[in-house]
Amino acid sequence: MTPYPEPWVVGCRPRRSATGSLASTVGGPLLAVACWLIVLSCGGADPRREALEPLPQPDLSRFEKAVQDQLQRRHGEVEEALESEAPAPVLAAAFGELGRHYDVYELLQEAEACYRNAHQLAPEEVRWTYHLAVVMQSTGRLPEAATLFRQVLEQQPENQPAQVRLGETLADDNRPQEARQALQRALAIDPDSALAHYFLGLLENGEGRAAQAVTHLQKALELQPQATIVHYALAQALRADGRLDEARLQAAQVGSEEVRLKDPLVQALGDLRAGAAAHIRRAAKAQVEGYYEAARQEYERAIAADPANPEAQQGLAAMLLELDDLEGARRHFQKALDLGAGNAAQVHFNLGALEILADRLEAGLLHYRQALEIDPQLTAVRFALAKAMADAGRYEDATAAYDEILQLEPQNIAARLNLGLALARQGKLAAAKGVQEEVLSRDLTDGERAEALSHLAALEASGGDLEAAEKLYRRAAAVSPQGAGAWFGLGNLLGRQGRYPEAIEAYMASLAIDPKNPRAWLGEVTARVLTEDWTSARQRLEVALQEIPDDNELAQTLARLLVTCPDPEIRDTARGLQLAQQVFERSRSMESAETVAMALAAEGRGAEAVDLQQQIVGQLEAAGQLDAAAAARAQLERYRRLAIR
């Protein structure tokens, strides 16, 4: 099972706290409580009971059934405790538990009433006071929240979450001196409280003491380096302190990870949630955080709670796709559609991508078209459709699809560039050139301009105007010096003209920007081989394989160089054979088999080379690749001669 981190919770006020509480969206101070059950069960015997607030009876009709049942069960427990005149601590616990359940479903006024009763009945039970304080804090009743947190701290002076929340509450209430004292007390309880340092940093910065703010914020980051949100406040404090370069460095690291505080009481609320919506919520959170297995399990629980929930089906399908279970993903996407998923276009889009991933092009295209029937504006689907057709060599269809995108979005540069490519692939060079020239007349980023220039250069080269092509590539490289594509294209162009030293230079410029391009490595090495610079060819191939260790073509090229190189200093047939065999194991391709045969022959194992080469010839003939078979046969004859010698 994918490890899923224990949730941490702190602070109820998203504006001034490090994280939001579970209570976040209920607005408005007044609530109409539909039904009243006046609590008079204990007569005048216990004054704590007389002051109780009415038991809330919220309208639960908008909740799903599982939640209604859960809340009604808890509600019944309170009623029972009231009717049976249960002892105050028992009644307090029943009210408190009901409050927690209301709290988690954001029925904050009902939660408040229950917590108040629990607090009234059992003031010694700190947890109810604490929950009540948190509700006050989250609903902006800051002075009352502060009073309640102080009550908690009177009973539990070492309660660190209460101390930090008190500091936060006072800061939010614009009482900086008291807030500072509270937060310093929090640090006395736990000097390593990142959140207390963080709040102190914010306080100091708000009051113009930038240097002190920097100290606290740096400490918070030291304690919780993952809390990337702190970089923002630290950048502001450093800037205010005149340390502009450091401020810019911090600004560049700003993220959204909160400063965390362990707050067990609030954290435990989340576990109370029931129903499909709760599972979907948990699943979505896990999904966003990249815990796909945990998300899958939550979606499955949501489906168990509500099998007709299309969101859960769709979510599960997405997770199965992430987990490489294509069939499972297809099944659940289809179920989502059958159940009337609200975003059917998106589901079809996903299904289309899934089918194409599984090499079922026509099925994929069908889903893309269904998505577009539902929502013709979905240009992402149109783009995927066009690309799938282009990848399948259906350039005419791809051209039409790119045209449609451009009718909807004339500014879509990527579609325009791809349209040019599709036209070029059909041999419509003039039209392709027109498209690229049109692109160049538009408002482009440097990268887009360089790409368009490179495309145009490739078209010129195809048309035989190598001089124009070279100029365009060089312009592209000048427009976007960090774009590797133009240098690569230039390398190819120069290599094609036999201008190997210049080609090598261009390839190297491309590789300096993008060292993961195997074609550029091969181009450079080929140019070196053609200039008979065996030493540097081998060196560069070794470097290339360090960059891209699993690239079969690079490994095979090195193997062939090692077994065929005329320079004995470079030649290393044993290593060449070893490399060739590794590649063959990985790829099982005809080409790699030929390299092995070549290496065997070079190692003096002529009979084995002949055996292998004979098999290759047979395979090629059987596959109808007669030209390749003829070449292989010629090679076979050479091996035979070697074997006889």
Added chain:
Amino acid sequence: MATEPPASPLGPYFAEAGQASGFDFVHFNGMSGKLYFNEMVGPGGALLDYDNDGDLDIFMVQGTMLPADADSAGALFPPRHPQPFSDRLYRNELGANSASAPLRFTDMTAKSGLAELAEQDGTSRGYGMGVATGDYDNDGFIDLYVTRFGGNQLLRNGGDGTFLDVTALAGADDTRWSVSATFLDYDRDGWLDLFIANYVDFSLASNKQCRAATGSADYCGPLSFPPQPDRLLRNRGDGTFEETTRRAGLLEAFGGALGVVAADLDLDGWTDIYVANDGVANQMWINGGDGTFANEAVFGGSALNQEGHPEAGMGVDAGDFDNDGDEDLFLAHLSKETNTLYINNGSGQFQDLTLQAGLANASWEATGFGTAFLDFDNDGWLDILVLNGAVKIIEELARQSDPYPLHQQNQLFRNRGDGRFDEVSAEAGQVFELSEVSRGAALGDIDNDGDVDILLANNNGPARLLVNQNQGNHWLGLKLHGVGGRDMIGAWVEVVRSHGPSLWRRVTTGGSYASARDARLLVGLGSVEDVESVRILWPSGLREQHTIDGVDRYLSLGEGRGDALP
């Protein structure tokens, strides 16, 4: 600098000009129970003098059915205006009449050609969101740019009371979902360019089923859909615009934008652009003066709130609320966030001092949209208006079977002059006691009596005109114009006083939310008539001084007619 908070005037500060005035616009949002994301986002409105008769007229943006060709019988709230659904134009009949005459408006929707445009466009027309105003062709008549869920429209003012759709001809089309837009002269060439704030990639077909904590259906939030990039269109000066978004560097960062304001935040003489994004970091595009912009929001302290949290940016305005000679920023946000006040240190670097200004807790329960700095009591200190209306179903209201459970009350905050604000909504007038789903706010002196009035655009409800009841302080009205009579959007004006600090105001029609305001400046002066002069940094870079003789009136100041300043 004054430290004593000015005495609070007696309310009510505003009274509504009722439907008897002839201003009877009711917004139609087309909602049919499917909770389409776009139906609760608009509308905005504009105060503009479209007929150049010296008073402010009203333009209101209208919704449609969703989809546009659906039968309006399916709407949960029937439309109040005849179909086709059209934006509406109301002519102010004040003209040369006395400011004390009752306000009267005439519906010019048909005569202006707007109704005909709606008829021609039919269902291809987008769903109205907001409006920006500016004289893009420098012919002396103010034009309209209407943002839509669907195709935006550039409506050229023909100068004869009619508008012509020149969107395609001018190259100002945008089919993405745009909400706010603003005209600005970012390259100082004397022609108004256009910035369009685009929201998210949502379509009716991609509407998602989002849920509240109860598990019941609710509106989705902005993060449910991918954001759309904003756009910058450069005015070529020949009636057409060219796309410069990429070249200007504005594609380097974007979020779901709802609000935009153009102002020279770093005081270098070049207009910058601040974009309020919904739920993600805001952008502060600092104009490099060479056609490019750099996003300095994170370093400059205006991307996130003090704690580093992104907020749900809706409306935004810039103004010198502390009278220190630079423009500060105020943003309206979601409930459970504060609205946020960013204070400028004079070089385009900001600090979130919302708490210290006393503005944090007051907005905790409300979701703000339209917002503006305005000196409603003419005491020389800019106050703050916030229009509210939720975006998620308010459960208490839903449980009471409220048919549109998003409504909230609007708020007014009075500047004490010491960096703090007091909420004065309770004294602001009965209209502030209403609970509605308010969105756009436009400011202007609708009755030309020297105080600022408010046009309030409600979603799925009547628009309201809040007429200022005049607090008795002195004021100075300035209409700045260039060659051909065009408004000088972007001009930065210093009102020099003998007994107090200078007051700084910028000529703009933008800011707020999806709305456009009076291009005239209205400067409250408090109780003392002590204006010595007005210094103007014109959009061209020219600095001039005009001597002022007498206040409590509107003056017309032309570029090149004052004393040149170094």
